[in-house]
Amino acid sequence: MTDIDLSELEAGAAYRLMTGVIVPRPIAWVTTTAVSGAVNLAPFSCYTMVSYAPVLVGISIGRRAEGRKDTAVNILRDGEFVLNVAHESEAALVHRSSAQVPADISEVELLGLETCPSVTTRTPRLASAPIALECRLEQVLTFDGSPSEFFIGRVALAHIDTALYRDGKIETRELKPLARIAGPNYSKVETVLEYTAEHQRW
Template sequence: MSLPPFDQSTRTTFTETPNPSWAYGQKTDSTAAGAKWMEGEKGGWKVINTAEEDRLKLYTLMISGIVPRPIAFVSTISESGVENLAPFSWFNMVTNHPPIVSFACSNVPAGLKDTAHNVKNSQGFTVNIISEPFVEQANATAIDTPPEVSEWAFSGLTKASSIHVKAPRVKESAFSMECELFQSIDIVHPDTGEQSSTLVLAHVKYIHIRNDVLNERGLVDIAKFKPVSRLGDISYARVGDAFRIPRPSWQQEKDKFAELAHTAGNL
């Protein structure tokens, strides 16, 4: 299949929300777009019993539906000094106090992946965020190399010294975190007893941010940062149009909710 070239000129822009006139209590199908979306329900539902589904089919289904997923680009170092670099899309922030992020490493037939093994050795590790300009290089590190082979050399990426941990940062990453292991949780299947993966809770000790991706408030500017995410199968995505929706405040909105409840006959 022939694909158009990547559009280097495309930038993230902010737009209105999909339905800026929406009001509390308004049904989804009250707009043309919402009605079209709800029309799809007439085609019925497919229901899957996860206990009976083939594990590979379940994996491919879940990664296609739980999207987009941010990517943790994790740099670790083994006890013998081999530097490992690998991406993980089962990744997110857990809390800011203490600053904790999480990522999960699926086991391989031989046991733990190199990353899961290395994070337990008390040398520390880094979690780097991937941006568009080096996504091919990052993807190359997903190769199933043996433990004694480092992915750094053939990735073409550059090591940058860390302050607190032994493992290097990815210099090309505009947002990198130096981490210590906070907790490692073995995920064990409740029926078979098989350890399928390792959930890593990482304590962020230092954050390195390139000044050119920050806005005037000192926050990361998504349009300059150009992060990528994982979708299903082997697909990635960039951040397209973005929109902002203020978080509602009960103190400000409680009279509207009371009116809705009264109209619905609940008061």
């Protein structure tokens, strides 16, 4: 075994370590609206459910050397965002949407994607997303010395492909969500292990 004192790691090394430890990670493919009206799109794999009552989701957004990323700037200004779930077939598009472009340039247009109007937010959702969550900014958490901010959004409305929604649950096998692992690597949910309580076995 290798023992690592995390207090001795610089931020980049800690990032590389932990993104290899916490796997696979769901991807929040976030749409926001720039001040110019352009629809910005970026993926974030440090994302999770914070609460189910109320329904809150959290996304960690790091800063660049020159300041906040466009997504963070837009969320702070408008108080909203849409969290889109990416299908495994969109891996290349998700990766390309992480490229840094000027704030007034729409990654949605650059990638040839289509959007649909949202109901509770000015920001649209991706038409291709099997699930999209319209969110209102609830809170932003900061941590001493951290280059990241944790954005918590309250889910106001969920758009779900009807074929995926059964008895109040999501059919994960059919959702086929894209996940992130270490480095520029992604994974699919190819095997689902289902525990049968009646027979107490998988």
